[in-house]
Amino acid sequence: MNATASLLADTICRTVELGVTITDAAVADEITHLFCSPVTTDPVCDECGIAGRLRDHVVREVTDVPIVGHPTRLHIRLPRFTCDNEACATKIFQQRMPQLAEPRAKTTRRCTRWILQRLAIDRTSVAGVAKSLGLGWDLVNDLAISKIREMVYDQPGHLDGVRVLGVDEHKWKHVRGDGTSSFVTVLVDLTPVVDGTGPARLLDMISGRSAKVLTDWLDARDQGFRDRIKVVTLDGFAGYHSATAKAVPEARTVMDPFHVVHLAAEKMTLCRQRIQQDTTGHRGRTGDPLYGIRRTLNTRAELLTDKQKVRLFKAFTANDAHAAVEVTYGVYQALIAAYEHPRRRDGKIAMYKLLKSIRAGVPKKLPELAQLGRSLWKRHREILAYFDTGASNGPVEAINGRLEHLRGIALGFRNLKHYILRSLIHSGQLQDRINAL
Numbered sequence: 366m367n368a369t370a371s372l373l374a375d376t377i378c379r380t381v382e383l384g385v386t387i388t389d390a391a392v393a394d395e396i397t398h399l400f401c402s403p404v405t406t407d408p409v410c411d412e413c414g415i416a417g418r419l420r421d422h423v424v425r426e427v428t429d430v431p432i433v434g435h436p437t438r439l440h441i442r443l444p445r446f447t448c449d450n451e452a453c454a455t456k457i458f459q460q461r462m463p464q465l466a467e468p469r470a471k472t473t474r475r476c477t478r479w480i481l482q483r484l485a486i487d488r489t490s491v492a493g494v495a496k497s498l499g500l501g502w503d504l505v506n507d508l509a510i511s512k513i514r515e516m517v518y519d520q521p522g523h524l525d526g527v528r529v530l531g532v533d534e535h536k537w538k539h540v541r542g543d544g545t546s547s548f549v550t551v552l553v554d555l556t557p558v559v560d561g562t563g564p565a566r567l568l569d570m571i572s573g574r575s576a577k578v579l580t581d582w583l584d585a586r587d588q589g590f591r592d593r594i595k596v597v598t599l600d601g602f603a604g605y606h607s608a609t610a611k612a613v614p615e616a617r618t619v620m621d622p623f624h625v626v627h628l629a630a631e632k633m634t635l636c637r638q639r640i641q642q643d644t645t646g647h648r649g650r651t652g653d654p655l656y657g658i659r660r661t662l663n664t665r666a667e668l669l670t671d672k673q674k675v676r677l678f679k680a681f682t683a684n685d686a687h688a689a690v691e692v693t694y695g696v697y698q699a700l701i702a703a704y705e706h707p708r709r710r711d712g713k714i715a716m717y718k719l720l721k722s723i724r725a726g727v728p729k730k731l732p733e734l735a736q737l738g739r740s741l742w743k744r745h746r747e748i749l750a751y752f753d754t755g756a757s758n759g760p761v762e763a764i765n766g767r768l769e770h771l772r773g774i775a776l777g778f779r780n781l782k783h784y785i786l787r788s789l790i791h792s793g794q795l796q797d798r799i800n801a802l
Contacts, residue, residue, distance in 0.1 A: 371386055371387055371388065374387040374390065374399075375387055378399065378432060380399070380401060380439075381404065382464070382475070383429075383439075383462075383464055383465045383473060383474075383475070384403060384404055384405075384462055384464040384465055385401035385402065385403055385404060385439070385441055385462070385465065386401060386402060386403075386404050387399050387400070387401050388400050388401060388402055388442075395435055395436060395499065396435065396436045396437070396438055396499055397432050397435050397436070397437045397438070398437075398438050398440060399429075399437065399438070399439050399440065400440045400442070401439055401440065401441045401442070402441065402442045403441070403443065403444075403460060403462065406444060406460065407460050407461070408444070408446050408460070410446070410448045410450070410453060410455055410458055411455070411458065411461065412448070412453050412454060412455040412458075413448065413450045413452065413453040413455070415448065415449075415450045415453070416446075417446030417447055417448045417449065417458065418446060418447045418449055419444055419445075419446055419447075420444075420445045420446055420447045420457060421444075421445050422442050422443060422444050422445065423442075423443055423445055423459060424440050424441065424442055424443070425440075425441045425443055425462075426438055426439065426440050426441075426471075427439050427441070427465065427466050427470065427471060427472055427473050427476075428471060428472045428473070428476055428498055428499070428500060429472075429473045429475070429476055430473070430475060430476050430479045430498075431497050431498065434497070436497065436498050436499030436500075439465075439473065441462070441465065443459055443460050443462070444459075444460050445457060445458065445459045445460070446458055446459075446460070471504070472498075472500075472508065474802065475802075476498070477508055477512055477802065478799060478800070478802040480494055480498075480505060480508055480509055481509060481512060481513070481790065481795075481799045481802070482799055482800070483497075484509055484787070484790050484791075485790045485791060485795060485796055485799055486796060486799075488770070488771075488774060488791070489774075490774045490775055491505050491506050491509070491775070506783065509786075509787075509790065510782075510783060510786045510787075512802075513786045513787075513789055513790050513793075513795070514786060516795060516798055516799075517786075517789055517793065517795075523568075524568065524586065524590050526554075526556060526593075527554045527556055527568065527590065527593060527594065528556045528559075528593055528594065528595045528596065529554070529555040529556045529558075529559050529594075529595065529596045529597075529598070529754075529756050530552060530553070530554065530555065530568075530594050530596070530597045530598070530616075531551075531552070531553035531554075531555045531565065531597075531598045531756075531758050531760065531761040532550065532551070532552060532553075532579060532597060532598070532599050532605050532609070532758075532761075533550075533551050533553075533599075533600060533758055533761045533762070533765065534548050534549070534550060534551065534574040534600075534602070535548065535549050535550075535551045535570070535765050535768060536548055537549050537570075537768070537772070537778065537781065537784050538772075538778060538779075538784075546572070546573075548573065548574040549570045549571060549572055549573070549574070549781070549785070550570065550571045550573065550574050550578050550579055550582070550605075551567070551570050551761060551764065551765065551768075552567075552568045552569045552570070552571070552582070553565050553566065553567055553568060553760065553761045553764055554566045554567075554568050555596075555598060555756055555760055555761070558756075558760050559596075559754070559755055559756050563794070564760065564794060565760035565761065565763070565764060565794075566792070566793055566794035567764055567788060567789055567791075567792035567793045567794075568793075569582070569785075569789075570784075570785045570788060572781055574602070574604070575604050576603075576604035576605065576607045576608040576611075577608070578608075579604070579605055579608035579609070579612070580608040580611055580612050583608070583609075583612035583613060584612055591612065591613050592615070594613045594616045595615075595616055595617065596616060596617050596618075596619060596750075596754045596756045597609045597613065597616050597617070597618050597619070598618075598619045598620075598621055598756050598757055598758045598761070599618055599619070599620060599621065599747070599758070600620070600621055600624040600758060601620065601624050601628065601740075601744065606618060606747070617750050617753075617754060618746075618747045618750065619747055619750045619751050619754055619756050619757065620744045620747035620748045620750075620751070621751075621757050621758035621759070621761075622704050622751055622757050622759075623757070623758060623759060623762060624758070625700065625704075625741065625748055626697075626700055626701060626704070628737065628740065628741070629696065629697045629700050629737055629741075630663055630697060632693065632733040632734065632736065632737040633662060633663075633690070633693045633694060633697050633733070634659075634662075635733045636689055636690055636693045636731070636733040636734070637655050637659065637662065637690050637693075639733070640655060640686055640687060640689055640690055641653065641655045641656060643686060644684055644686050644687075654679065654680040654683040654684070654687070655680055655687065655690060657676065657680065658676055658677055658680045661673045661676060661677060662677075662690075662694055662697075665698070665701055665705075666698050666701075666702075677694075689730055689731055692731060692734065693731065693733060693734050696719070696723060696734060696737070699715070699719050700716070700719065702715070703715040703716040703719060704716070704751075709752045709753075709755070710752070712752055713749055713752035713753070716748065716749060716752065717745070717749060720738070720741050720742055720745050720748065721742075722738075723735075723737065723738030723741070723742075724738045724739065724741075724742040724745075725738070725739075764792045767791055767792050768788050768791070768792065771787060771788060771791050772784075775787070
């Protein structure tokens with residue numbers, strides 16, 4: 366290949382950034398083969414620092430990023446040298462190519478970066494990436510997993526700056542039986558969200574969901590990390606609350622607004638179903654007033670159309686017994702209104718008054734509302750803490766949704782360690798660090 370053609374090929378394939386220049390090329394089936402040589406010769410021995418004498422050449426084959434959609438193999442003709450320094454333990458050495466690839470690696474450095482970019486940014490499956498490179502699934506997966514483990518767990522500053530911690534459970538696989546082994550505890554850094562500096566990032570996932578699981582993880586962190594945690598956002602699971610109180614007692618716990626409103630919606634649904642059964646003697650059917658508003662009840666009052674408002678009014682007034690549903694519905698809407706108040710202080714006051722009004726003394730004809738009042742009052746400090754901190758588990762739920770998508774891309778996972786590391790690729794906010802590889 367003449368100099369002009371070689372320069373053109375190097376420019377198109379960007380091989381100069383690998384420290385090699387193309388001398389020839391060939392195509393065999395789907396694979397493009399590029400034959401290269403080092404741009405510069407480096408005869409210096411790494412052991413003693415003295416230049417060696419040229420002995421012969423060897424060919425090293427590595428996989429590079431695809432070219433126009435086809436797998437690529439680089440065949441680099443590397444010189445080998447003889448070290449004439451009698452005091453040196455090395456007798457024969459091969460020219461090192463640190464820009465090209467890691468020692469004994471079968472892929473270039475930029476190929477590893479390309480794999481992570483496809484997985485983290487393009488949400489491509491490992492099988493899709495492996496096919497593009499002409500490599501096996503196991504090799505591509507091992508490359509990605511080992512690099513992410515190095516970028517996360519081997520970095521001492523991975524947990525620096527975490528002040529707001531989000532905790533939730535996640536079902537990573539669906540199995541028959543009790544399925545206790547199919548749950549993991551998800552830990553998310555919410556500090557960037559609260560500070561307004563960026564999105565939440567996944568920190569880690571632990572097998573199991575219990576107070577012990579969370580306590581053990583927190584205890585395994587250094588005291589400096591635990592002292593930095595000022596806020597922990599949680600759902601209603603008592604185990605996480607007790608673990609937080611034990612491991613980070615100075616941190617303020619916040620019960621997530623989503624779970625508070627969701628609990629109220631569940632009680633409202635149970636009330637509607639009970640009144641439906643009492644007044645009609647059967648479950649909801651088409652034409653039943655309460656059955657007809659089952660979805661409208663869950664809609665925020667500000668979003669209701671005039672038609673929906675009329676439907677609610679007719680359902681509530683169709684039978685005196687429906688007043689129980691109307692009262693519970695009013696509490697549900699009041700909860701939402703308190704959270705949505707433009708001034709947090711006023712919202713906190715409204716929430717406190719509401720929780721206090723239903724904590725006791727609720728009529729016996731409203732058992733669902735009475736139970737809701739008792740449940741929420743037990744957590745009233747955590748509920749009210751939201752208005753002071755502004756932290757919620759909403760971003761954690763969003764990450765849970767992304768992990769569900771990840772599981773679908775891979776058509777399911779069987780290895781939890783692989784699932785955790787793949788989840789970190791997707792939701793660990795590692796894109797900048799991946800692009801910098």
